[in-house]
Amino acid sequence: MRELAYYEAKFEALEEIMAADQRVHLINGTFLSLSPHRHVYQNLKSKYGERMISPPISELGFCGLATGAAMAGLRPIVDLSTGSFIYEAWPQVANEAANAYSMSGGQTKVPVVFHLFHGLRGGGAAQHSGSPQAMLWNVPGLEIAIPSSPRDVKGLLKTAVSTDNPTIFVDHTRLLDIRGEVPESDKAIPFGVADVKRKGADVTLIATSYTVQVALQAAAKLAQERIDVEVVDPRTLVPFDLATILTSVEKTRRVVIADETHQSCGVAAEIAARIAETGFDKLKTRIRRVSTLDVPVPYSPPLEAHIGPSESRIMDAVRAAVA
Amino acid sequence: MRNNKTNSKELIDLLRRMWLIRAFEEKASALYAERQIVGLLHLGIGQEAVAVGACSSLREDDFVYGGHRSHGHAIAKGADINRLMAELAGRATGYCGGKGGSMHIVAKEAGFITATGVVGGTIPLALGAAFAAREKKRGQVAMVFFGDGAGQAGPFHESLNIASLWRLPVIFVCENNGYAEFTPLSAHTKIERLAQHAKTYGISASTVDGNDLFAVRDAMQKAVEKCRSGKGPVFVECLTHRMRGHYEGDPGKYRELSLLADWKKQDPIGRAARALKGKKAITEELEAIEREARALVEKAAKFALSSPWPEASEVDTQVTA
Numbered sequence: 205m206r207e208l209a210y211y212e213a214k215f216e217a218l219e220e221i222m223a224a225d226q227r228v229h230l231i232n233g234t235f236l237s238l239s240p241h242r243h244v245y246q247n248l249k250s251k252y253g254e255r256m257i258s259p260p261i262s263e264l265g266f267c268g269l270a271t272g273a274a275m276a277g278l279r280p281i282v283d284l285s286t287g288s289f290i291y292e293a294w295p296q297v298a299n300e301a302a303n304a305y306s307m308s309g310g311q312t313k314v315p316v317v318f319h320l321f322h323g324l325r326g327g328g329a330a331q332h333s334g335s336p337q338a339m340l341w342n343v344p345g346l347e348i349a350i351p352s353s354p355r356d357v358k359g360l361l362k363t364a365v366s367t368d369n370p371t372i373f374v375d376h377t378r379l380l381d382i383r384g385e386v387p388e389s390d391k392a393i394p395f396g397v398a399d400v401k402r403k404g405a406d407v408t409l410i411a412t413s414y415t416v417q418v419a420l421q422a423a424a425k426l427a428q429e430r431i432d433v434e435v436v437d438p439r440t441l442v443p444f445d446l447a448t449i450l451t452s453v454e455k456t457r458r459v460v461i462a463d464e465t466h467q468s469c470g471v472a473a474e475i476a477a478r479i480a481e482t483g484f485d486k487l488k489t490r491i492r493r494v495s496t497l498d499v500p501v502p503y504s505p506p507l508e509a510h511i512g513p514s515e516s517r518i519m520d521a522v523r524a525a526v527a
Numbered sequence: 528m529r530n531n532k533t534n535s536k537e538l539i540d541l542l543r544r545m546w547l548i549r550a551f552e553e554k555a556s557a558l559y560a561e562r563q564i565v566g567l568l569h570l571g572i573g574q575e576a577v578a579v580g581a582c583s584s585l586r587e588d589d590f591v592y593g594g595h596r597s598h599g600h601a602i603a604k605g606a607d608i609n610r611l612m613a614e615l616a617g618r619a620t621g622y623c624g625g626k627g628g629s630m631h632i633v634a635k636e637a638g639f640i641t642a643t644g645v646v647g648g649t650i651p652l653a654l655g656a657a658f659a660a661r662e663k664k665r666g667q668v669a670m671v672f673f674g675d676g677a678g679q680a681g682p683f684h685e686s687l688n689i690a691s692l693w694r695l696p697v698i699f700v701c702e703n704n705g706y707a708e709f710t711p712l713s714a715h716t717k718i719e720r721l722a723q724h725a726k727t728y729g730i731s732a733s734t735v736d737g738n739d740l741f742a743v744r745d746a747m748q749k750a751v752e753k754c755r756s757g758k759g760p761v762f763v764e765c766l767t768h769r770m771r772g773h774y775e776g777d778p779g780k781y782r783e784l785s786l787l788a789d790w791k792k793q794d795p796i797g798r799a800a801r802a803l804k805g806k807k808a809i810t811e812e813l814e815a816i817e818r819e820a821r822a823l824v825e826k827a828a829k830f831a832l833s834s835p836w837p838e839a840s841e842v843d844t845q846v847t848a
Binding site: 229259260262264265266267268269270271272273274275276277278295296299300303304305306307308309310311312313344345347367368369442443 | 590592621622623624625626627631633635640641643645648649650651652653654655656658659660662663669681682685686688689692844845846847848
């Protein structure tokens, strides 16, 4: 099977989406953050420039505009680039877009996608390293996709555009250069279907976004210690595939959750609660979380490395779970 | 006269629409006092000329966005008062199945796309509708209503800038009733006329007497024509007054009674009726118009209060599509 870089798979998806549907507009960023692969954006622009729009630095204004355009029949994809910038647009995302379908009794659909890069990126410090997906998971009405591989970013992006709901597409700059298999005729990946990224028997290691890649490296090393780790990637937080996770837990009876949102009320907290509520009797030991420490993200590289769900922290948690 | 393009029958229809709004809101007020309507109820009694003058200048397929005080805008755009009253009463037959209520009206079939409980919240949304309208090339325009309080909020300024920059077909209708919630405008801004902001952003703007139905309609017709022909956004500030409190139950002690009495003389319905008499439109019809409006509203209230409550099983049916 052919191999693509993550950014190539993502732009293959964008190109297929733009070609297939005239209603799609790309608003604001390049979907690449500061990555050097600008040529893929330029290629896309040479074909679909009329539907690629650069607004002023008015997140509140253009996220609202995209929401309104979606209400009126278009299907915009907004790139907020740095995830923390969605805080500037919070009223339109959390209070208008998310509520519209329910508040209107089903009259108003809002097929808009808000794409953002979350998390620790190397020197982003406190204001450019946010992972707002946990807060957004607390807002009913939004769907949340969070890919971790070239194949997933392509398939999930296609679904994000085709659903009739406002979707948060949570991306990570550290994924952009990851390489992986992407079938030529890859289809959309439905929301709400978790993916077992590595099979194992001893511990269920649930991870999201870039942390899936870290978890896979940790699992490979732990195999040398004869610990057989199963890595499960939910791929979407809303809708959430608890069944696949519970099937894995039934087998391993041990759970570690690794994720880059802050620990309190974070993504790992919600997943842990769901497992405890429905699968407590399957557990042989307590659930362990490896989240970002509850501090504003520090600038200095060793400090930043210290707070995140690193390979060593994940390995320690897995070892503790099987001890 | 300014309204020389409008014939008597049309004028009677406009007055009928104003009375329908007035009667609807007075009935809503009574139902609120009886606790048949709960939560927050913001009435636009005294501001009907803006809603009717503006919406009567639009096509059926144009998009209208409102705010927290928008019963009048929805009715002026053609919303069904039965389903509207049922929504205020939280009933299953309401436009939103009882999930929206007074502040979050949506009557999509009538082109009333959405209200919002957040001051200024629909201004960026209206930009989106205007953007979509231009892409689809069907000549539609978007119109958004907001109060003077929105002029000090972020979405107002970001939206005016973008609308101007991209020449979007959107009409900003500012209902300047002089009070942002409980505070006079002068306590919130040094800007006396909100239209000044629009000029700053390079948007063509005017300020009109918002209690003069014909002045409003005249300004709106010109605005819509300009917008539809692709000449960019227009801002119309309508000076008006709400004759009730910010919300039903607001003691309103921040306003002088003499001022209120003055404004009552400027009641937009009374002024429109007097103008019609001056035009020798059928005088007998005027009283009948009020009676008919009140009868329709009584029917709407009956419909609402005899409608079933939403079932608890409905609560999670429309979270995501």
